[in-house]
Amino acid sequence: MNRIRIPIKAYILGLLPQSAGTGTGGPRTQRTGQQLPALASGLAVPSFWTRPEINQAFAEANRIWTREAEIEFSPVVISERSEMVPPDENGMWAHFINHLTPQTRGIAVGFVHDLPSHEGGWGGGRIAVVSGQKARSGLPGFPGNLLAHELGHVLIDDPNHAYAGNVPSNLMYGRRHPRIVNAGMLNQRQVQLARQRALSI
Numbered sequence: 001m002n003r004i005r006i007p008i009k010a011y012i013l014g015l016l017p018q019s020a021g022t023g024t025g026g027p028r029t030q031r032t033g034q035q036l037p038a039l040a041s042g043l044a045v046p047s048f049w050t051r052p053e054i055n056q057a058f059a060e061a062n063r064i065w066t067r068e069a070e071i072e073f074s075p076v077v078i079s080e081r082s083e084m085v086p087p088d089e090n091g092m093w094a095h096f097i098n099h100l101t102p103q104t105r106g107i108a109v110g111f112v113h114d115l116p117s118h119e120g121g122w123g124g125g126r127i128a129v130v131s132g133q134k135a136r137s138g139l140p141g142f143p144g145n146l147l148a149h150e151l152g153h154v155l156i157d158d159p160n161h162a163y164a165g166n167v168p169s170n171l172m173y174g175r176r177h178p179r180i181v182n183a184g185m186l187n188q189r190q191v192q193l194a195r196q197r198a199l200s201i
């Protein structure tokens, strides 16, 4: 297999509340899903991710993806950024898709402190988002494993983890436990789909 490289725009991503003063009594916008309490009450959520932590996460994600599928996320360009976002999961996801998606080739990855959901990260379209708070709750190496999983959601169109075939050692297994970091395998179908998409991304 030839190695496929995908450029990454990584953001140390601070979250800012959309507008102070419209929380109570103001015009109601539709809120769906869980909310991030700090944002919902008008507070900013700094990222707290450092560049070494992000580089380390990509080293681990690349270790998995090159071994399994000869896909390397490189080069990784890291910058700081903040976005004014809705506090609910659906609104925030839509905002990320609309604002983070790279204008050129590649994938954008937002490293945030927390997300309004139980999941440690989100992936889809040409973006992924990883929660530092949840990533740090696992064993060393878990942030990179989580990142690899979310990048998998970008490369393999399988939001319900069906192709993982209910195999716990599969990278794309749905119910992942942060104390188990060895879930890094991909099967032939996943490799084929990911490489196909990687060429056009």
Ligand SMILES: [Zn+2]
Pocket: 149, 153, 161, 172, 173, 174
């Ligand atoms: Zn998943």
